[in-house]
Each structure stands twice: as C-alpha cells, then as structure tokens.
Amino acid sequence: MGTRKQVAESAGVSEATVSRVFNGVTPMKESTRRRVLEAAEALGYTPSVIAQRFARGVSGTIGVVLPYVPKVHLFSTYYFSEILSGIGEAVRDNGHDLLLLFRSPSEDTDYEPLYKSQKVDGCIMLGASDRPDERKALQALARSGHPFCLVNQHYEGEQWNEVDADHVDGSYRLVKHLLACGHRRIAFLNGQAAYSNSRDRLKGYRLALAEAGVAIDESLLLEGNYSRTSGFAAARSIAGLRGAVDAVFAGNDRMAIGLMQGLRELGVKPGVDIAIAGYDDSDASRLTDPPLTTVHVPFFEMGRIAAERLFACTGRTEEALPPEKLATELIVRQSTALARPREAD
Amino acid sequence: MGTRKQVAESAGVSEATVSRVFNGVTPMKESTRRRVLEAAEALGYTPSVIAQRFARGVSGTIGVVLPYVPKVHLFSTYYFSEILSGIGEAVRDNGHDLLLLFRSPSEDTDYEPLYKSQKVDGCIMLGASDRPDERKALQALARSGHPFCLVNQHYEGEQWNEVDADHVDGSYRLVKHLLACGHRRIAFLNGQAAYSNSRDRLKGYRLALAEAGVAIDESLLLEGNYSRTSGFAAARSIAGLRGAVDAVFAGNDRMAIGLMQGLRELGVKPGVDIAIAGYDDSDASRLTDPPLTTVHVPFFEMGRIAAERLFACTGRTEEALPPEKLATELIVRQSTALARPREAD
C-alpha cells in the first residue's frame, strides 16, 4: 500500500496535486490527472479517511443514539428496526457513515463529548424520554449549536429538530373505532408518560371518549413499559375487571401481544370475550390470532426524514426547521370485532 | 470549548503532560494530574478522537458489512437484528465504535479501501454468500492480513475466521421429527445454494431421509430466496403437488410464513391439510396459526462471538482461530402434527 508521497513522485507531481486529483476540486490538466490516477492504482494508494477528517475537522459521520433497554435485543424490535432502516437508507444515499451509539445505564447522559471529540457531526436520538437529565443534556446540545434530531418524541416548550407522528389522531381514531364496535368500557394500557407519544395517545383516548359522552374511568388506565412482559403482567389486572371491560387499547403491539397471551392463560379469549387493539402495525400484529387491530406509524419514513433534516442543517447555523408530524393510519383487523358480543347489560 | 494548549497553560504544564493525563499511561504526580483535570473541566476540553485516531493510526471502530437486499428493511429481519444485537453488546463492552456499512448493488465488492482508508480496524460480514466476486474480495482481504469474521457462512477450502451454527444437524433433527410424525413425502423449500447454510440444510435433509430409507424425490426440492414473498409464491407449486406432499420444510421462518399464507389462499390449511416447518425460531414463529415447528439458532450469541473473535485477533498477526460452530435446537410446535392426519394411502 503506497503512500501519497510515492504516488506524487511516481507521477512526477507534488503531493498537493495528488490530493487535488482525489478531491476533484481544482480544474487540472487531464494528462496529469490520469498520470496520478495510474500511479495511485499501481501503488495501491487509498487516501486515509482518518487523515482527511482530521484535516477537515469533520467526521462525516452521523450517530444514532440508542436507549439502554435491559434484556431486550433492540434491533429485534419493530420500532427501532424500522426507524434505523429509514436512517440507513438516507445516510447511505448521502455518503455519510452511520455510527451506532449505545447508551449505557451507568454513565450519565452527556452528548457533548461525541461532538467535541469529533466522533459525529450530528445525532439522531431514538427512544428519548422526558426525564430531567435527558432534557438537560439536549438543552446543552442545543445551546452549543450541535445539530441533532429527535424521532417520535417531543419536548414541551422546546423548539428542537424533531420528526413525530400524529399519535393523538391515531389513538383518537382507534378509540372511535372501538366505540363504533359497541365497546363502552375501554381500558387503556399505556406506556410511560415520560414519552410524549404516550401522553399523545392518552389525549386521543380522552378526546374520543369525551366526544362519545363516555365518562373516563380512571381505574381503567393502566401503565406498562412497552414490553411484551408488561403486557403479559397487565392481563391479571384486566382479568380482574372482567365483565367490567369490553375492550383494551394497548399502547403498542408488543404489549397487546403479551396481554393476549396473558389473558388466554387466564381463560379469557382475546377477540371473543374481550376486544384488543394494539399500536404500531408491526409485522407481528398480522400474525396474532386473531389478527390485531392497530395503528400504522410510518417509522421507516420518520427515520429517513430525520436523517435528511440533519443533513440539511449540518453545516448551516439556521436550525429553525419546523417540526414534522407525520400522519398515522387506523388498521382494522379482527381483534376488535368480538365474535361473540357480550350480552346487553 | 477550550484547546489543549489553553489547558496546558492554565495548568502550568506542557501540552504533552495534558495528553499524558488523559491517557493515564505514564505515572505522574497526583497534584499535577488534578490540576490538569480541573483546568480541562473548567475550559470544557475534550480530546479529539479524530486526532487521536490519526496519530495512533487506528480507527477504533469495527464495521458490520450488511448485504444489499432490495426492498427489505434489513433490521426488521430477525436474522440480522439478532446478530447485530449480539455484535452491539460485545462492541459496547469493548469500548469500540460500531460502523454500519451498507453494501450497494452497483459498486463491485472491494473491502480493502475500508481498511486502507482506516475507516475500520476489522469487519464482520453478514449475509455473505459464495459468489465469485465476494470470495475474491475476501481472499484479497485475507491475503493482506486484514482481520474480518464471517457469520453464518462458510467458504469451502478457506481457513477464515468464522462463526457458524450447525445447520446440518438442525435440519437433520427437524426432518427426523417430521418423519416421526408420520410424514413421508417431505418437500424442501430451500434458500439459495450460494449460502453455505442452505447447503448444510440440504445435507441434513438428505441425511435424515436416507437414514429412514426414504428415497429423495428431486421434484420436492424447491428454491426460494428467504423472503416471505418467495414463500408465498412457492405455495402454488406445493399446492400443485397436493396429496403428494405431507409436509414442507422451509429454510427459514419467513418463507414458512409466506408459504402458510399462500397455501391458505389456495384453500390448503397449514397444520391441517399439510404440515409446515420453518427454521430460525424467530419471534414470528410463535405467533403463526398454528405456531411453527422450527429450529432455534443462537444468532445473538453468534454476533457476540464474532465481535469478540475480531477483538482477539485485531492487533496480532496470528489469525488461526479455529472456526466456531454453535449448536442448534429443534423447537416442536403445532404446525407439524396434523390435526387431521391424511388418510392412509
């Protein structure tokens, strides 16, 4: 593997000219250009990306910050997988590098070093939540002008670069559908309130119920953590309310699936004794028995757009892109239309 | 954001000493050490990783080469997701960076630039297949001593760093199970032969059948490409053989699921009219109706081990780690025990 100096020598030019050829910036004589390229080819010379980055003072890399989720294979999760795929597509098209950044539970959140150490030029934050330390870390980032983009998370009171989906509307439509099916006592197994999308779903839920003149029964509001396990665990509470609950709206498909399994073990038949709805429209939602009614969220698109927004603002100082909010879509399947409707009260 | 020079000045030491403090290599007076650290803290100084890499001549990152799969969200695939999660875990524990490298169909395969340009210190190849250009690219890599590790792929005649699973045994056991269920005419919907794991499955299939004294009927050997769509398409062929086929062994769960959907549309009931078995033990295999009999493959572990092997050989020249082959495990569910056994011939 030859060095630039060797190439220069062999081609009878200066090292600077070799660089110019590889950067294709300055206009130059075609003959020298070819001579350099041939010499490089012969010597097996490849410019060092590291040195380029060093000299240019940029990393050419965008980082994807992944939350720490204990005992879960993150990529095996529809949510992260799709977003990451979308980011991957955009990043590849832009010729940047994609660095995966795993957050660890031990060290406290501080994104600044990533930028200051030039590891990344920008970051996309996945699974961010509104907890004091996270908010503070992002504020620091924003203050120092480091570009980043949030996906599926909104921070009240902040004007940050973000790509969200309309979960208020998605939930609203879903609950309206449940009501239309004749369900009145609709339990809501939500995720943690630290996520704006959880809060948005609750809004949609309340809105639909209020509109239908159905009073909210706070005892029907349960909280899980978006894991299958937490859905499974919730089955016990739901079963305890049996007869008092027509339907359950779970904040994501994973919880819905866990819930269905849990209910089944307790002798309650999902789709027969009780209606179940999920959220996300994951692959799995098509495979359950009965197939899950759910809400489609364009995660792939969201990832792609987040990356593109980052490219758009990297380099410039104007960081005032208006927040993006993509539409969601109700997907009706069989889990919400009870095969055997419960008897009239 | 202060510079090293400022820190040095503020702490009353030389720049070299500042570096030493941050590398914690040379023994030094605790007082100066603290003085430097304080100055750095006050000035908000962070060493530039880029400069470090440049100076050290290493990138500190390992790349994961991902195949180009048109129209598929790669990460939403159980196979890649799990392996990647495993790699991620190991990489995080080792303090390295994880760079995602998307192969593109246009440019021809050449991994050397990645190393020569110092983008990566080593690579893990996912979804590699035995095609001339790929083999050649890997040979070049091996020849020039660049460390890499293959996952779930073996190249006949090469002594490369690889982590594989025992697919011969997995398939053998699966087919034996099908035979034990009374199935005799067992179709095999395999993936492309360019993948060693496809060939291994065929071996296991042949072995089990031979051992049972069942002649191989070549007309029962179909080829898909591991996509759900290809499984769906195969349903037509299988249905055409109806009555002549007791069971179908699909090379992965995705194809099995597509096949089940396709058969159902053609009026053939999976698990009732015909037994179906998959491979991989993906999450989805638990959710189908009926649940899929399949073979568990420790993909997560394989990814983790691949990364660790890379760390083990990066830096050293001895690259003669013996290939690793992990055990697979038969998972029996309901899709292979026909509810309504076919009538005796």
Place this chain on the structure above:
DNA sequence: TTGTAGGCGTTATCAG
C-alpha cells in the same frame, strides 16, 4: 494549472 508551506491535535521518542 501546479508547487510550496503552514497547520490540524495527538502520540511517542528522547532528553533532562
């Protein structure tokens, strides 16, 4: 169109 030379922030070697 091309050459020259300074600088980028660290590491590492060598003195002291």
Place this chain on the structure above:
DNA sequence: CTGATAACGCCTACAA
C-alpha cells in the same frame, strides 16, 4: 516525573 519536538497524512491558502 515532565518538557521539547518530530512525525502522522491530508487540506488549503498563497504564490508562481
């Protein structure tokens, strides 16, 4: 234990 001082490989004015 600490301070100079060459590399490291490339980029980029500035000159010619």
